[in-house]
Structure formats: C-alpha cells, structure tokens
Amino acid sequence: MPFDFKKVQKMKKDIHPLDYPWFAKDQEVKHTPPGLESQENNLAIDFDGVIHTFDKGYHDGTCYGEPIEGTKEALEFLSEKYNLIIFTAKVKQDRPLVNGKTGMQLVKEWLKKYDMMQYISEITCEKPRAQYYIDDKGIHFTSWNQTLIAMGEKPDPRTELGDMKF
Numbered sequence: 001m002p003f004d005f006k007k008v009q010k011m012k013k014d015i016h017p018l019d020y021p022w023f024a025k026d027q028e029v030k031h032t033p034p035g036l037e038s039q040e041n042n043l044a045i046d047f048d049g050v051i052h053t054f055d056k057g058y059h060d061g062t063c064y065g066e067p068i069e070g071t072k073e074a075l076e077f078l079s080e081k082y083n084l085i086i087f088t089a090k091v092k093q094d095r096p097l098v099n100g101k102t103g104m105q106l107v108k109e110w111l112k113k114y115d116m117m118q119y120i121s122e123i124t125c126e127k128p129r130a131q132y133y134i135d136d137k138g139i140h141f142t143s144w145n146q147t148l149i150a151m152g153e154k155p156d157p158r159t160e161l162g163d164m165k166f
Helices: 005-014 071-079 103-113 144-150
Strands: 042-046 083-087 120-124 132-134
Touching (some): 071 120, 103 120
Parallel strands (some): 042 132
16 A cells, blocks of 8 residues: 555644654644734843843842943844843842832843843843743753753763763
8 A cells, every 4th residue: 555645744734743743843833822922022031141241240239241242233133033021130029229229220221321222122030931041041951861960960971980080
C-alpha cells in the first residue's frame, strides 16, 4: 500500500504540537491568552546590568550607571518590531523614596537623560508577557540538571575526572 501523504497532512491538523512536537513542527503554538494578542510582540528587558552599568549594586538607590555600550542603538532597532518593556525591582511600590523620588521617577529620569524613553512602551516590576526576556542574571533553561550545573549547585561532568578538576 503506498504512503498516503494527504492523510498524514490531515492527521497533523488534529494533533496538538505539545503532544507530539516532532510530528507537528510546522504548527505554531500560541502562548498568549485570547484577548491579549496585543502583547504578542512584547520584549522584556531588565534595567540594572542590561541597560545601564550596575557595578556598585544598590549603592544609594539612585540610577547611577552609564548606558551599556550599544544600548540606545539596540533599543531603537528593537522598538521598530517589539513593544519594549523594562522590568526592574527599582519600581516596586515598597521601595523607599530616594531623594524624595519613587523608583519609577528615577528610572524614567535616567531614560530621558540618555534619550531612550521614546523607545520604551512600559516600565514594570512584574514579569510581563513577552516573546523574549533579556536579563543579565538569567539562566537559559533546558533541563534541571543543566540549571543546577549553571548555578554551581552541581558539578559539571565535562570538567571532572574522578577527584581531578580541570
């Protein structure tokens, strides 16, 4: 009996990609809830250590760092395709005022000072819905084993040979 390609194509439409991802690769998986399609082009970007240098840590609570090289150009380029959302703990409601200003005021002032505010759609302290998250402290998840190795909680077998470490 010859292979029925049309029958397989019809079957693929009835299969959910998360059930058999290797079988339905050409079907797009939607991750945005109905009614929130406007958020499909969001790009979430951390503020400290990604947009500006953060070499002193919290320091005095101000936004003291300089822009990281290429930041303005990247934001300008990305804003043509994505809604850029800055996510930062600096704008949390429970954060104390710094020089009489909220964290939101400080972040906006910094962005305006360096002529970047026009590229930003939103600033939040919560993890927004986004296609991508750009964060200097993130670990790309592929498995828990890999994550524990990346965190230094588990030895990397590629660098060990018995008790010898490379």
